[in-house]
Every structure is written in structure tokens, then in C-alpha cells.
Amino acid sequence: MTVRPQTRIETATPADADDVLRLLDQNHLPLDGLVDHIATTVVARHNGVIVGSAALEIYPDGALLRSVAVAPQLQGHGLGHELTDAAIRLARDLHVPAIYLLTTTAERYFPKFGFERIPRADVPPTVQTSIEFTSACPSSATVMRKSLSVADESCPRESPSTASGAWDGLHCVPDGDDRTSGSSTSTKWPVDRKPRRTC
Ligand SMILES: CC(C)(COP(=O)(O)OP(=O)(O)OC[C@H]1O[C@@H](n2cnc3c(N)ncnc32)[C@H](O)[C@@H]1OP(=O)(O)O)[C@@H](O)C(=O)NCCC(=O)NCCS
Numbered sequence: 001m002t003v004r005p006q007t008r009i010e011t012a013t014p015a016d017a018d019d020v021l022r023l024l025d026q027n028h029l030p031l032d033g034l035v036d037h038i039a040t041t042v043v044a045r046h047n048g049v050i051v052g053s054a055a056l057e058i059y060p061d062g063a064l065l066r067s068v069a070v071a072p073q074l075q076g077h078g079l080g081h082e083l084t085d086a087a088i089r090l091a092r093d094l095h096v097p098a099i100y101l102l103t104t105t106a107e108r109y110f111p112k113f114g115f116e117r118i119p120r121a122d123v124p125p126t127v128q129t130s131i132e133f134t135s136a137c138p139s140s141a142t143v144m145r146k147s148l149s150v151a152d153e154s155c156p157r158e159s160p161s162t163a164s165g166a167w168d169g170l171h172c173v174p175d176g177d178d179r180t181s182g183s184s185t186s187t188k189w190p191v192d193r194k195p196r197r198t199c
Contacts, residue, residue: 006046007045007079008045009043009082009083010042010043010045011039012039016038017038019050020041020067023051023052026069027069027072027198029067030131030197030199032131032132032136033057033130037055040056040057040058040063040094042055042086043083046074051070051074052074052079052080052083053067054068054084055067055068055087056087056090056096056099057127058096059126061124061125062098062099062123064099064101064102064127065088065100066199068084070083081112084110084113085113087099096148097147099145100144101115102133102143102144102199103142104137104141105198107142107144114147115146116144120143136199
């Protein structure tokens with residue numbers, strides 16, 4: 001199944017909020033606080049329908065990445081990767097020093113983007129004011145951090161024409177990236193998760 005040709009990754013608008021909340025609900029992720037951060041949310045539209053999201057909550061000393069979700073029928077085709085890349089790019093554009101996240105389901109998904117597990121106490125105070133930290137996620141959730149530096153960028157921001165990959169809207173697709181084929185069909189994690197709220 002090919003996903004990308006019909007799918008656009010773009011910044012959400014306020015009018016997208018209900019659809020994003022529906023997607024989060026479908027994936028049992030927290031809804032609280034998302035609307036306040038819709039301006040720093042990226043979405044995937046597949047034939048005009050929102051099928052993916054990734055939101056950044058911006059604080060003075062860092063950003064919280066949350067609401068990374070893909071419609072169940074489109075999972076496993078690279079969309080989550082593209083959305084996460086787009087959110088990281090947005091954080092760089094906003095000169096955020098580091099991105100934090102909380103997860104109860106995907107601590108093995110995020111290391112490929114440079115996220116490392118850290119103690120909760122290492123999260124800066126302003127980031128800890130997020131609803132995800134104060135109430136929406138369990139205190140047992142895994143905390144992860146990705147520090148941002150220019151050296152981490154896979155494509156130069158200032159001169160896309162000299163990048164080693166191709167720019168496609170919000171993200172860079174490195175040379176040799178075969179995710180454009182959309183040929184992946186495997187799903188290696190439990191698909192029958194209980195309808196409980198996760199992070
Ligand atoms: C997590 C999620 C966003 C990933 O998006 P996706 O488009 O399905 O994933 P991608 O196609 O980018 O990546 C697929 C790869 O990630 C792995 N993967 C997907 N979800 C994973 C998870 N929760 N934990 C560990 N690995 C995961 C797949 O096994 C696959 O691995 P492979 O490339 O070795 O075959 C998506 O599965 C989702 O919406 N899950 C429910 C909501 C959720 O848990 N979000 C995370 C909140 S912090």
C-alpha cells in the first residue's frame with residue numbers, strides 16, 4: 001500500500017483540532033492541553049483527511065513532543081517517522097534546545113530519532129508544567145530527551161539544494177530512503193491494545 005503520494009505533512013490549523021483529538025482518542029492518547037498547542041502541531045493529511053499528528057508544546061527551556069499518532073489502518077508505513085521528523089524540524093526552527101517526551105507505549109520507537117531515556121528529575125521545570133507531566137500521563141511513564149544541535153541535522157536547513165537528501169515540505173528524505181515505496185506491511189507491536197489512555 002502506498003501512503004506518501006496522497007499524504008501531506010503540514011502545520012495544523014485551529015480548524016483541525018477536532019480531527020486531531022479524534023485521532024488521539026482512537027489511539028488512546030491524552031487529549032488534555034492539545035488544543036492550546038495546535039499552532040505547533042504537524043498533521044498528515046491523506047486524501048484530505050487527518051491521519052497522523054505530532055505536537056510540540058513549547059516552553060522557555062525546552063519542548064515537549066506529544067500526540068505522535070497515526071491512524072491504525074495506516075500504521076507501519078513510515079508516517080510516524082515523517083511526523084516525528086517534521087516535529088523535530090519545527091523545534092529546530094524555533095531554536096528549542098531540547099525536546100522531551102513521555103511515553104508508556106513507544107520507548108523503543110523514539111531512540112532512532114536520537115531520543116534517550118532520562119530521569120524525570122532531569123526535565124526542566126517549565127517543561128514539567130505540561131499537562132502531560134502534571135496529570136495526563138502516569139508518573140511511571142518513560143521520559144526521553146533529544147538534545148538539538150546543528151550537527152544532528154540530516155539536511156542543511158539553509159540550503160536545501162545542497163542537501164544529501166530531498167526536501168519534501170517540512171522534512172528531509174535522505175538519499176536511499178526507500179520509505180517512498182510504502183511497501184512495509186509488518187506490524188510488530190500489539191495491535192489489540194486495550195482502550196485505556198496511554199502516553
Ligand atoms: C507509534 C506510531 C506513531 C508509529 O507510527 P507508524 O507510522 O506506525 O510507524 P513507522 O511506520 O514510522 O515505523 C514503523 C517501525 O516502528 C516500529 N514501531 C511502531 N510503533 C512502535 C512502538 N510503539 N514501539 C516500538 N516500535 C514501534 C515498527 O515495528 C516498525 O519497525 P520496523 O521499521 O523495524 O519494521 C504509531 O504506531 C501510533 O500511532 N501508535 C499509537 C499511538 C502511540 O503509541 N503513540 C506514541 C505516543 S508517545
